[in-house]
Amino acid sequence: MANRIKKKSPPPPNPAKLSPDKQEDVTVKEIVKDERTYKIAGTISLLVALFLFVALASYAFTWQDDQSLIFKFSGVKIFSAEDVHVNNLLGVLGAYVAHSFIYKGFGVASFLFCSFFFVLGINLLFGRKVFSLKRNARYVFTGLLVISVTLAFIFRNSHFSYGGAYGELLTGWLIKWIGVVGTGLVLLVAGFSYFVWRFNPTFTWPEKKLAAFAGTNASMAPEPQPQTEEADNNESYILKQYKSDDNADEARLYIEKEVAVSSNKLKKEGKGVVVLMPEDDIMSEYPLHDLRLVEKEEDEPANVVSKEEPEEEYREVNDLFKLEIKEVQPDEEVEPVIEMQVDEAVKKHPFKTLEPEEFDLEMEIKSVPVFEDDVVEEVQPSKRDLKLSPYDPMLDLRDYKYPSLELLETHGSEKIVHDPVELENNKNQIIATLKNYDIAIQRIAATVGPTVTLYEIVPAPGVRISRIKNLEDDIALSLAALGIRIIAPIPGKGTIGIEVPNVTKRVVSMKTLLSSEKFQHNTYSLPIAIGKKIDNENFIVDLATMPHLLMAGATGQGKSVGLNAILVSLLYKKHPSQLKFVLVDPKKVELSIYKSIEKHFLARLPGEEDSIITDTKKVVHTLNALCIEMDNRYDLLKEAGCRNIKEYNDKFVARRLNPEKGHQFLPFIVLVVDEFADLIMTAGKEVEMPIARLAQLARAVGIHLIIATQRPSVNIITGTIKANFPARIAFKVSSKIDSRTILDAGGAEQLIGKGDMLISFNGEITRLQCAFVDTPEVDSITDYIGDQRGYPQAFLLPEYVDEKELESKDFDSGSRDPLFEDAARLVVSSQIGSTSLIQRRMKLGYNRAGRLMDQLEAAGIVGPNQGSKAREVQVKNEMELEEILEGFLN
Numbered sequence: 001m002a003n004r005i006k007k008k009s010p011p012p013p014n015p016a017k018l019s020p021d022k023q024e025d026v027t028v029k030e031i032v033k034d035e036r037t038y039k040i041a042g043t044i045s046l047l048v049a050l051f052l053f054v055a056l057a058s059y060a061f062t063w064q065d066d067q068s069l070i071f072k073f074s075g076v077k078i079f080s081a082e083d084v085h086v087n088n089l090l091g092v093l094g095a096y097v098a099h100s101f102i103y104k105g106f107g108v109a110s111f112l113f114c115s116f117f118f119v120l121g122i123n124l125l126f127g128r129k130v131f132s133l134k135r136n137a138r139y140v141f142t143g144l145l146v147i148s149v150t151l152a153f154i155f156r157n158s159h160f161s162y163g164g165a166y167g168e169l170l171t172g173w174l175i176k177w178i179g180v181v182g183t184g185l186v187l188l189v190a191g192f193s194y195f196v197w198r199f200n201p202t203f204t205w206p207e208k209k210l211a212a213f214a215g216t217n218a219s220m221a222p223e224p225q226p227q228t229e230e231a232d233n234n235e236s237y238i239l240k241q242y243k244s245d246d247n248a249d250e251a252r253l254y255i256e257k258e259v260a261v262s263s264n265k266l267k268k269e270g271k272g273v274v275v276l277m278p279e280d281d282i283m284s285e286y287p288l289h290d291l292r293l294v295e296k297e298e299d300e301p302a303n304v305v306s307k308e309e310p311e312e313e314y315r316e317v318n319d320l321f322k323l324e325i326k327e328v329q330p331d332e333e334v335e336p337v338i339e340m341q342v343d344e345a346v347k348k349h350p351f352k353t354l355e356p357e358e359f360d361l362e363m364e365i366k367s368v369p370v371f372e373d374d375v376v377e378e379v380q381p382s383k384r385d386l387k388l389s390p391y392d393p394m395l396d397l398r399d400y401k402y403p404s405l406e407l408l409e410t411h412g413s414e415k416i417v418h419d420p421v422e423l424e425n426n427k428n429q430i431i432a433t434l435k436n437y438d439i440a441i442q443r444i445a446a447t448v449g450p451t452v453t454l455y456e457i458v459p460a461p462g463v464r465i466s467r468i469k470n471l472e473d474d475i476a477l478s479l480a481a482l483g484i485r486i487i488a489p490i491p492g493k494g495t496i497g498i499e500v501p502n503v504t505k506r507v508v509s510m511k512t513l514l515s516s517e518k519f520q521h522n523t524y525s526l527p528i529a530i531g532k533k534i535d536n537e538n539f540i541v542d543l544a545t546m547p548h549l550l551m552a553g554a555t556g557q558g559k560s561v562g563l564n565a566i567l568v569s570l571l572y573k574k575h576p577s578q579l580k581f582v583l584v585d586p587k588k589v590e591l592s593i594y595k596s597i598e599k600h601f602l603a604r605l606p607g608e609e610d611s612i613i614t615d616t617k618k619v620v621h622t623l624n625a626l627c628i629e630m631d632n633r634y635d636l637l638k639e640a641g642c643r644n645i646k647e648y649n650d651k652f653v654a655r656r657l658n659p660e661k662g663h664q665f666l667p668f669i670v671l672v673v674d675e676f677a678d679l680i681m682t683a684g685k686e687v688e689m690p691i692a693r694l695a696q697l698a699r700a701v702g703i704h705l706i707i708a709t710q711r712p713s714v715n716i717i718t719g720t721i722k723a724n725f726p727a728r729i730a731f732k733v734s735s736k737i738d739s740r741t742i743l744d745a746g747g748a749e750q751l752i753g754k755g756d757m758l759i760s761f762n763g764e765i766t767r768l769q770c771a772f773v774d775t776p777e778v779d780s781i782t783d784y785i786g787d788q789r790g791y792p793q794a795f796l797l798p799e800y801v802d803e804k805e806l807e808s809k810d811f812d813s814g815s816r817d818p819l820f821e822d823a824a825r826l827v828v829s830s831q832i833g834s835t836s837l838i839q840r841r842m843k844l845g846y847n848r849a850g851r852l853m854d855q856l857e858a859a860g861i862v863g864p865n866q867g868s869k870a871r872e873v874q875v876k877n878e879m880e881l882e883e884i885l886e887g888f889l890n
């Protein structure tokens with residue numbers, strides 16, 4: 001029957017039978033996971049804490065009677081005994097527990113158990129880490145040991161068990177091993193250490209704290225840094241604590257206690273000052289002490305290697321130099337590659353090796369480039385190898401010494417002055433302001449820079465970024481600070497940045513930047529140290545990759561200092577043979593300090609007196625001359641089959657380009673214009689066109705432009721100029737429009753001046769504190785360079801002849817060219833009557849060189865034109881020439 005029924009229709013599953021299994025599983029998990037379980041457990045834990053506290057406290061008053069009762073019933077039996085009346089407020093249980101904890105356990109120190117259950121209860125009840133349980137457990141454990149032993153020792157003759165059984169046991173051992181005095185001393189030190197560890201009292205002599213710390217933590221301390229003792233003290237203290245326990249609560253204690261945090265030590269940890277709120281914290285209910293402190297890395301000062309070459313290198317250089325002079329006997333037909341004085345000496349002593357002292361140091365001594373083309377079959381292999389050793393352009397000024405860092409000064413303190421109170425106030429203000437507009441945030445972190453602090457905010461999901469951006473002014477108002485800048489969002493980070501100026505600003509010294517590892521050891525062609533980023537990283541870039549720089553800022557905001565910083569960086573890294581500056585200074589004062597390095601680093605037009613160009617007309621000529629130089633360089637590159645100056649110079653150094661075919665080592669040329677607005681106002685297109693042309697094309701041939709202006713308006717910085725200056729610097733400007741003109745973005749009007757700047761480079765806008773270098777420092781650097789032996793004159797740019805001027809000027813063929821004497825000396829000393837020689841050596845245009853040659857012919861110095869051959873030089877030596885020239889004077 002039953003079977004039949006089954007076959008017909010199986011009975012429906014009985015839910016009552018199936019469900020219990022499944023439910024049981026889920027319920028256990030759910031119960032464990034359920035937050036109510038935590039809350040109940042928390043409440044129980046709090047109750048235990050309270051129970052313990054009352055029982056222990058009560059025991060202190062009732063212990064005598066209760067203790068005798070417990071002994072009477074020999075422990076737990078007291079619970080089953082009838083007619084027992086204990087005095088403890090919590091009855092038999094209270095009396096028994098208190099007796100177990102105090103008498104049989106740790107004495108008075110047992111109160112510490114209350115704190116453990118209290119912390120556990122609070123954390124469970126509130127569902128988050130209000131206090132650190134781990135830390136508390138450590139304190140409780142150590143406290144139990146130290147306090148119980150200490151009290152047992154002090155009250156060892158008392159009836160009340162102050163130290164409990166454990167305390168008394170340990171004290172007994174200690175007294176046995178090291179005597180009463182020894183135990184007393186050990187306990188004193190242990191008690192004091194525990195107190196310091198637990199409460200970290202502030203002592204009035206910071207040096208002492210340093211010593212104590214250094215002594216006890218020598219193994220943890222990072223390698224020593226060259227810095228002040230005081231700075232070391234503060235920083236290591238905080239870091240050590242933070243490092244030893246990666247716990248926000250731990251850090252809190254020290255942030256609250258330490259006011260100033262200096263930078264150098266912190267940077268060793270490879271981090272920056274970043275203050276973080278815990279991930280899940282929201283809004284201002286959490287005070288600053290929930291923040292975490294981390295330090296960002298600052299570039300380590302490099303082991304500055306003196307640029308002075310070692311003795312051996314000098315010897316090598318000299319050997320090479322001697323050999324080259326001996327080997328390269330100028331062919332009669334070929335223009336000599338060394339200067340006349342050297343030629344003469346070699347002619348007189350054809351087989352004598354010249355010692356460097358035999359030259360007049362003031363005359364131009366050119367190292368002799370020997371090139372593959374010159375190597376003739378007869379040259380013996382060994383000599384040939386020597387001849388082909390790489391050409392060194394520095395040999396011309398082979399004893400040039402680079403300026404040393406001692407010429408620079410450290411301005412103010414290098415410490416990051418980081419005031420926790422200021423941080424807390426700003427953070428709370430930001431959070432409160434955002435809260436007023438119903439903007440919730442998830443997380444806030446602060447990075448303390450030299451002049452501004454960046455607060456990075458992660459908004460709660462669903463908050464529109466534009467809303468925060470629109471509150472810029474409100475936040476500025478609530479922080480009562482100028483120079484608030486909001487970056488929403490920070491590119492590549494997904495956070496919103498609020499930059500708030502620091503109350504105490506730090507000057508970034510040029511010396512710090514130049515002594516950094518990054519500056520000392522980089523492979524940049526034109527390294528420039530501009531300043532420090534907000535995270536204290538040094539901003540050092542290659543001008544050659546920029547490749548031109550536009551700089552703007554209202555008057556007095558740090559432009560000139562910025563220009564000096566760039567020029568000084570280059571002077572520290574480049575040899576005079578590698579770099580030339582063309583300085584244009586319509587204001588006439590700013591760049592005049594560089595006059596003393598004229599014969600080392602400056603370039604000028606032929607026939608000009610002054611290397612620093614202040615006259616607009618001459619600026620136009622100079623810019624056009626630079627364009628000619630650019631074209632000439634392109635011709636050379638084309639001929640050499642090179643794409644850029646680096647390839648070309650490498651090839652030249654490897655002696656694969658023949659100087660007789662016009663090839664030469666090409667120094668970089670950096671054009672600096674201090675006040676561009678003045679030039680545009682007076683010369684307009686005449687200036688704009690060559691600048692635009694240079695900016696478009698000159699990069700590959702090693703000509704770079706740095707142009708500064710006070711007035712970044714659209715009629716000064718035109719579209720053509722802007723399009724060709726991808727790297728731009730803005731110091732504080734007076735309006736948002738100016739900021740847009742220079743950076744294509746607002747923000748520069750919010751800067752706070754004194755070197756606070758924004759740089760737009762590689763499509764990113766970065767806020768920097770510009771490095772500070774004072775005029776006396778620049779003076780001492782230029783004097784140091786200027787006092788050394790230089791070239792006979794500034795580097796000559798090609799001559800530029802303004803066709804219009806030429807036409808308007810009625811050229812008097814009777815009067816001699818001002819360069820006549822120079823040309824005559826050149827022709828006589830080289831004994832080559834060639835127009836192209838004059839053109840090349842004197843950097844003149846063809847017309848002027850031709851005219852000079854005609855005048856030389858008329859004066860009887862050279863013979864008539866002989867077609868493709870050079871003219872005959874009729875004056876055979878300089879004495880004869882001097883007589884002729886004197887004759888002209890009379």
Ligand SMILES: Nc1ncnc2c1ncn2[C@@H]1O[C@H](COP(=O)(O)OP(=O)(O)OP(=O)(O)O)[C@@H](O)[C@H]1O
Pocket residue numbers: 507508553554555556557558559560561562710754755756769770771772
């Ligand atoms: N990087 C900096 N760090 C600290 N202070 C600075 C910095 N740059 C400039 N200053 C301060 O600002 C002053 C003015 O700077 P600077 O002469 O460079 O301004 P400027 O923009 O060139 O002005 P102007 O256009 O009138 O020549 C300096 O004398 C100096 O006190």
